[in-house]
Amino acid sequence: MIVRIPAIxxxxxxxxxxxxxxxxxxxxxxxxxxxxxxxxxxxxGRFIMGSPNREFGRFADEGPQHEVTxxxxxxxxxxxxxxxxxxxxxxxxxxxxxxxxxxxxxxVDWDDAAAFCECLNKIYPELHDALLRLPSExxxxxxxxxxxxxxxxxxxxxxxxxxxxxxxxxxxxxAANSRETTHPVGEKQPNRWGLYDMLGNIWEWCEDGWHxxxxxxxxxxxxxxxxxxxxxxxxxxxxxxxxxxxNASRNYCESGNRSLGFRLVLAPRFQEDAGPFS
Numbered sequence: 001m002i003v004r005i006p007a008i009x010x011x012x013x014x015x016x017x018x019x020x021x022x023x024x025x026x027x028x029x030x031x032x033x034x035x036x037x038x039x040x041x042x043x044x045g046r047f048i049m050g051s052p053n054r055e056f057g058r059f060a061d062e063g064p065q066h067e068v069t070x071x072x073x074x075x076x077x078x079x080x081x082x083x084x085x086x087x088x089x090x091x092x093x094x095x096x097x098x099x100x101x102x103x104x105x106x107x108v109d110w111d112d113a114a115a116f117c118e119c120l121n122k123i124y125p126e127l128h129d130a131l132l133r134l135p136s137e138x139x140x141x142x143x144x145x146x147x148x149x150x151x152x153x154x155x156x157x158x159x160x161x162x163x164x165x166x167x168x169x170x171x172x173x174x175a176a177n178s179r180e181t182t183h184p185v186g187e188k189q190p191n192r193w194g195l196y197d198m199l200g201n202i203w204e205w206c207e208d209g210w211h212x213x214x215x216x217x218x219x220x221x222x223x224x225x226x227x228x229x230x231x232x233x234x235x236x237x238x239x240x241x242x243x244x245x246x247n248a249s250r251n252y253c254e255s256g257n258r259s260l261g262f263r264l265v266l267a268p269r270f271q272e273d274a275g276p277f278s
Contacts, residue, residue: 015126015266024194027078030124030132030266032088035101039075039266040194042143046070049141050214051248055151057161061213062248068138070221075266076135076143079185079196080104080204081116089119094258095182102184104202105262110231110255113205113262120264127266134207135265136223137232137250144198144234144247146191151246153191153198161243172200174245178238199236199245202261203253206232210252229254 012019018029018036026041050065051058084101086108087093094107108116117132124132135143144153151158156167164176173183178200186196209226211217218224230252236245244251253260 013126014128015124015130022194024190024192027194028075030120032085032120032123035082035084035088037081037085037264038078039264040078041073042070042076042139042193043073044070045142047142047145048149049138049217049248051151051246055157055246055248057151057158057243057246057249059243059249061250064214066214066217066219068142068219068221070139070142072268074139074268075264076139076195077263077265078194080202080261080263082185086116089116089123097182099182099184102186103182104185104197106182106202106260107258108205108261109258110205110253110260113260116262117264129269130266131269132264132266134205134262136221137206137208137234138218138221138223139265140204140206140234140263141247142221143193143195144191146193146195148192148247151248153247154189158242158246162241165242168199168242168245172197172236172245173238174200174236175239175241180238182238197235199247200240201238202235203233203237203240203251203259204235205260205262206234208232229256231255233260 016028017031027038029036029038046069048065049068051062083093083095083103083105086105095105120132148155159165170189190196207223210230233251233253
Protein backbone atom coordinates (compact mmCIF):
# COMPACT_ATOMS: atom_id res chain seq x y z
CA MET A 1 0.00 0.00 0.00
CA ILE A 2 1.17 3.53 -0.79
CA VAL A 3 -0.22 6.60 0.99
CA ARG A 4 0.74 9.99 -0.45
CA ILE A 5 0.24 13.31 1.33
CA PRO A 6 -1.05 16.06 -1.01
CA ALA A 7 1.21 19.04 -1.56
CA ILE A 8 0.23 22.72 -1.63
CA UNK A 9 1.73 24.76 -4.46
CA UNK A 10 3.10 28.19 -3.42
CA UNK A 11 5.69 30.29 -5.28
CA UNK A 12 8.65 29.01 -7.30
CA UNK A 13 11.51 27.72 -5.11
CA UNK A 14 14.53 30.05 -5.06
CA UNK A 15 16.83 27.53 -6.75
CA UNK A 16 14.51 26.65 -9.64
CA UNK A 17 15.25 28.00 -13.12
CA UNK A 18 12.13 26.26 -14.47
CA UNK A 19 8.91 25.59 -12.58
CA UNK A 20 5.41 24.34 -13.29
CA UNK A 21 2.56 21.93 -12.61
CA UNK A 22 1.20 19.42 -15.11
CA UNK A 23 -0.87 16.22 -15.08
CA UNK A 24 1.92 14.40 -13.24
CA UNK A 25 2.39 16.99 -10.50
CA UNK A 26 4.98 19.64 -9.61
CA UNK A 27 8.24 19.98 -11.52
CA UNK A 28 11.22 22.32 -11.36
CA UNK A 29 14.52 22.61 -13.16
CA UNK A 30 18.17 23.31 -12.43
CA UNK A 31 20.19 24.83 -15.27
CA UNK A 32 23.88 24.76 -16.11
CA UNK A 33 24.78 26.90 -19.10
CA UNK A 34 21.95 26.36 -21.55
CA UNK A 35 21.04 22.85 -20.34
CA UNK A 36 18.28 22.12 -17.82
CA UNK A 37 17.62 19.02 -15.74
CA UNK A 38 13.98 18.64 -14.69
CA UNK A 39 13.17 17.33 -11.22
CA UNK A 40 9.76 16.04 -10.09
CA UNK A 41 8.41 16.58 -6.60
CA UNK A 42 7.76 13.24 -4.87
CA UNK A 43 5.45 13.55 -1.89
CA UNK A 44 6.05 11.61 1.34
CA GLY A 45 4.22 8.36 1.96
CA ARG A 46 4.50 4.67 2.81
CA PHE A 47 5.05 1.68 0.55
CA ILE A 48 5.94 -2.00 0.60
CA MET A 49 9.50 -2.41 -0.68
CA GLY A 50 10.64 -5.58 -2.43
CA SER A 51 8.75 -8.20 -4.40
CA PRO A 52 6.26 -10.84 -3.24
CA ASN A 53 7.36 -14.47 -3.41
CA ARG A 54 4.91 -15.12 -6.23
CA GLU A 55 6.23 -12.40 -8.59
CA PHE A 56 7.36 -13.85 -11.91
CA GLY A 57 11.11 -13.45 -12.42
CA ARG A 58 11.77 -12.61 -8.77
CA PHE A 59 15.26 -12.89 -7.23
CA ALA A 60 15.74 -13.87 -3.56
CA ASP A 61 17.60 -10.61 -2.81
CA GLU A 62 14.32 -8.69 -3.34
CA GLY A 63 13.03 -9.78 0.05
CA PRO A 64 11.84 -9.91 2.62
CA GLN A 65 9.19 -7.37 1.74
CA HIS A 66 8.96 -4.60 4.34
CA GLU A 67 7.13 -1.33 4.86
CA VAL A 68 9.12 1.85 4.34
CA THR A 69 7.90 5.27 5.48
CA UNK A 70 9.16 8.25 3.50
CA UNK A 71 8.52 11.09 5.96
CA UNK A 72 10.01 13.88 3.86
CA UNK A 73 9.21 14.66 0.27
CA UNK A 74 12.03 15.04 -2.23
CA UNK A 75 12.76 16.17 -5.76
CA UNK A 76 13.71 13.35 -8.14
CA UNK A 77 15.20 13.51 -11.62
CA UNK A 78 12.53 13.22 -14.31
CA UNK A 79 15.14 11.37 -16.35
CA UNK A 80 18.64 10.09 -15.76
CA UNK A 81 21.28 12.80 -16.08
CA UNK A 82 21.81 13.39 -19.79
CA UNK A 83 25.11 13.62 -21.60
CA UNK A 84 24.40 17.28 -22.35
CA UNK A 85 23.80 18.16 -18.69
CA UNK A 86 26.84 16.20 -17.52
CA UNK A 87 29.07 17.87 -20.11
CA UNK A 88 27.69 21.34 -19.31
CA UNK A 89 28.94 20.97 -15.74
CA UNK A 90 32.13 18.93 -16.18
CA UNK A 91 33.24 19.79 -19.71
CA UNK A 92 33.54 16.07 -20.47
CA UNK A 93 31.34 13.28 -21.82
CA UNK A 94 32.62 9.83 -20.81
CA UNK A 95 29.76 7.95 -22.48
CA UNK A 96 30.38 5.03 -24.80
CA UNK A 97 27.09 5.58 -26.64
CA UNK A 98 27.34 9.24 -27.58
CA UNK A 99 24.56 10.99 -29.45
CA UNK A 100 22.77 14.33 -29.56
CA UNK A 101 23.25 14.97 -25.86
CA UNK A 102 19.84 13.64 -24.84
CA UNK A 103 21.07 10.13 -24.30
CA UNK A 104 21.76 9.31 -20.65
CA UNK A 105 25.35 9.71 -19.54
CA UNK A 106 27.04 6.38 -18.77
CA UNK A 107 30.57 5.15 -18.09
CA VAL A 108 30.42 7.04 -14.79
CA ASP A 109 31.63 5.38 -11.58
CA TRP A 110 30.02 5.94 -8.17
CA ASP A 111 32.58 8.49 -7.01
CA ASP A 112 32.18 10.52 -10.21
CA ALA A 113 28.40 10.55 -9.79
CA ALA A 114 28.70 11.69 -6.16
CA ALA A 115 31.25 14.36 -7.17
CA PHE A 116 28.86 15.63 -9.85
CA CYS A 117 26.18 16.13 -7.20
CA GLU A 118 28.61 17.94 -4.91
CA CYS A 119 29.69 20.25 -7.72
CA LEU A 120 26.05 21.17 -8.39
CA ASN A 121 25.56 21.92 -4.70
CA LYS A 122 28.43 24.41 -4.83
CA ILE A 123 27.09 26.36 -7.80
CA TYR A 124 23.57 26.59 -6.34
CA PRO A 125 23.83 28.66 -3.13
CA GLU A 126 20.04 29.08 -3.25
CA LEU A 127 19.66 25.48 -2.04
CA HIS A 128 20.21 26.58 1.58
CA ASP A 129 19.20 23.53 3.66
CA ALA A 130 18.65 21.20 0.72
CA LEU A 131 21.17 18.81 -0.80
CA LEU A 132 21.60 17.38 -4.29
CA ARG A 133 22.73 13.76 -4.07
CA LEU A 134 22.22 10.23 -5.35
CA PRO A 135 18.93 8.54 -4.37
CA SER A 136 18.71 5.97 -1.63
CA GLU A 137 17.58 2.57 -2.85
CA UNK A 138 14.27 3.01 -1.02
CA UNK A 139 13.68 6.45 -2.56
CA UNK A 140 14.46 4.97 -5.97
CA UNK A 141 11.94 2.13 -5.65
CA UNK A 142 9.28 4.38 -4.10
CA UNK A 143 9.61 6.83 -7.00
CA UNK A 144 9.75 4.03 -9.56
CA UNK A 145 6.63 2.28 -8.33
CA UNK A 146 4.62 5.52 -8.25
CA UNK A 147 1.84 3.87 -6.30
CA UNK A 148 1.87 0.53 -8.09
CA UNK A 149 2.34 -2.92 -6.54
CA UNK A 150 2.97 -4.93 -9.68
CA UNK A 151 6.25 -5.90 -11.33
CA UNK A 152 6.13 -2.93 -13.74
CA UNK A 153 5.19 0.67 -13.00
CA UNK A 154 2.48 0.56 -15.65
CA UNK A 155 0.56 -1.68 -13.26
CA UNK A 156 1.25 -4.78 -15.35
CA UNK A 157 3.15 -7.96 -14.58
CA UNK A 158 6.14 -9.22 -16.54
CA UNK A 159 5.37 -11.86 -19.16
CA UNK A 160 8.93 -13.01 -19.83
CA UNK A 161 12.17 -13.51 -17.92
CA UNK A 162 14.51 -13.47 -20.90
CA UNK A 163 12.60 -12.69 -24.08
CA UNK A 164 10.41 -9.85 -25.28
CA UNK A 165 7.75 -8.60 -22.85
CA UNK A 166 5.03 -6.50 -24.56
CA UNK A 167 4.21 -4.70 -21.31
CA UNK A 168 7.87 -3.77 -20.82
CA UNK A 169 8.28 -2.69 -24.46
CA UNK A 170 6.11 0.36 -23.73
CA UNK A 171 8.28 1.43 -20.79
CA UNK A 172 11.87 0.49 -21.44
CA UNK A 173 14.80 -0.01 -23.77
CA UNK A 174 16.16 -3.44 -22.83
CA ALA A 175 17.87 -6.40 -24.48
CA ALA A 176 14.87 -7.42 -26.58
CA ASN A 177 14.26 -4.04 -28.26
CA SER A 178 17.29 -1.75 -27.74
CA ARG A 179 19.49 -2.85 -30.67
CA GLU A 180 22.30 -2.87 -28.08
CA THR A 181 22.56 0.92 -27.82
CA THR A 182 21.23 3.56 -25.43
CA HIS A 183 18.43 5.86 -26.57
CA PRO A 184 17.49 9.49 -25.85
CA VAL A 185 15.71 9.86 -22.53
CA GLY A 186 11.95 10.30 -22.46
CA GLU A 187 11.05 8.24 -25.53
CA LYS A 188 9.14 5.59 -23.59
CA GLN A 189 6.01 5.84 -21.42
CA PRO A 190 6.59 7.53 -18.03
CA ASN A 191 5.26 6.26 -14.74
CA ARG A 192 2.29 7.83 -12.98
CA TRP A 193 4.49 10.48 -11.36
CA GLY A 194 6.04 11.62 -14.65
CA LEU A 195 9.38 9.78 -14.39
CA TYR A 196 10.92 8.36 -17.54
CA ASP A 197 13.40 5.52 -18.13
CA MET A 198 13.18 4.14 -14.61
CA LEU A 199 13.45 0.71 -16.22
CA GLY A 200 15.94 -0.08 -18.96
CA ASN A 201 18.26 2.21 -20.95
CA ILE A 202 21.00 2.44 -18.27
CA TRP A 203 21.74 1.06 -14.84
CA GLU A 204 21.58 3.84 -12.23
CA TRP A 205 23.74 4.27 -9.13
CA CYS A 206 22.08 4.50 -5.72
CA GLU A 207 23.71 5.87 -2.57
CA ASP A 208 23.44 2.57 -0.67
CA GLY A 209 26.05 -0.05 -0.12
CA TRP A 210 25.07 -3.54 -1.27
CA HIS A 211 23.39 -6.01 1.09
CA UNK A 212 22.30 -9.42 -0.15
CA UNK A 213 18.72 -9.10 1.16
CA UNK A 214 16.54 -6.73 3.19
CA UNK A 215 17.13 -8.26 6.61
CA UNK A 216 17.85 -5.24 8.83
CA UNK A 217 17.17 -2.69 6.09
CA UNK A 218 16.24 0.87 7.14
CA UNK A 219 12.50 1.47 7.33
CA UNK A 220 12.70 5.27 6.95
CA UNK A 221 13.88 5.54 3.35
CA UNK A 222 17.48 6.46 4.20
CA UNK A 223 20.47 4.89 2.49
CA UNK A 224 21.94 1.70 3.96
CA UNK A 225 25.58 2.13 4.89
CA UNK A 226 28.20 0.43 2.74
CA UNK A 227 29.96 -2.67 4.07
CA UNK A 228 32.50 -2.75 1.26
CA UNK A 229 33.14 -1.32 -2.19
CA UNK A 230 29.92 -2.65 -3.75
CA UNK A 231 27.07 -0.19 -4.33
CA UNK A 232 23.45 -0.75 -5.35
CA UNK A 233 22.45 -0.27 -8.96
CA UNK A 234 18.85 -0.12 -10.15
CA UNK A 235 16.70 -0.12 -13.25
CA UNK A 236 18.28 -2.43 -15.81
CA UNK A 237 19.85 -1.42 -19.10
CA UNK A 238 19.79 -1.85 -22.86
CA UNK A 239 21.67 -5.14 -22.36
CA UNK A 240 19.45 -6.43 -19.53
CA UNK A 241 16.90 -9.17 -20.02
CA UNK A 242 13.30 -8.53 -18.99
CA UNK A 243 13.71 -10.14 -15.58
CA UNK A 244 16.17 -7.41 -14.56
CA UNK A 245 13.84 -4.59 -15.60
CA UNK A 246 11.22 -4.72 -12.86
CA ASN A 247 10.38 -2.25 -10.08
CA ALA A 248 11.87 -4.46 -7.36
CA SER A 249 14.84 -5.87 -9.25
CA ARG A 250 18.16 -4.91 -7.64
CA ASN A 251 21.79 -5.53 -8.40
CA TYR A 252 25.22 -4.22 -7.52
CA CYS A 253 28.58 -3.14 -8.92
CA GLU A 254 31.90 -2.26 -7.38
CA SER A 255 31.99 1.50 -6.89
CA GLY A 256 34.76 1.85 -9.49
CA ASN A 257 32.69 0.28 -12.26
CA ARG A 258 32.25 2.75 -15.13
CA SER A 259 29.32 1.20 -16.99
CA LEU A 260 26.55 3.11 -15.20
CA GLY A 261 24.69 6.42 -15.12
CA PHE A 262 22.70 8.11 -12.37
CA ARG A 263 19.73 10.25 -11.42
CA LEU A 264 19.58 13.29 -9.13
CA VAL A 265 17.72 13.73 -5.86
CA LEU A 266 17.26 17.09 -4.14
CA ALA A 267 16.11 16.66 -0.57
CA PRO A 268 15.93 18.75 2.63
CA ARG A 269 18.88 18.18 4.94
CA PHE A 270 17.03 18.46 8.24
CA GLN A 271 13.30 19.27 8.20
CA GLU A 272 11.10 16.33 9.18
CA ASP A 273 7.99 17.56 7.38
CA ALA A 274 9.55 19.67 4.67
CA GLY A 275 7.50 20.50 1.61
CA PRO A 276 8.74 21.19 -1.90
CA PHE A 277 9.50 24.85 -1.21
CA SER A 278 11.13 24.72 2.23
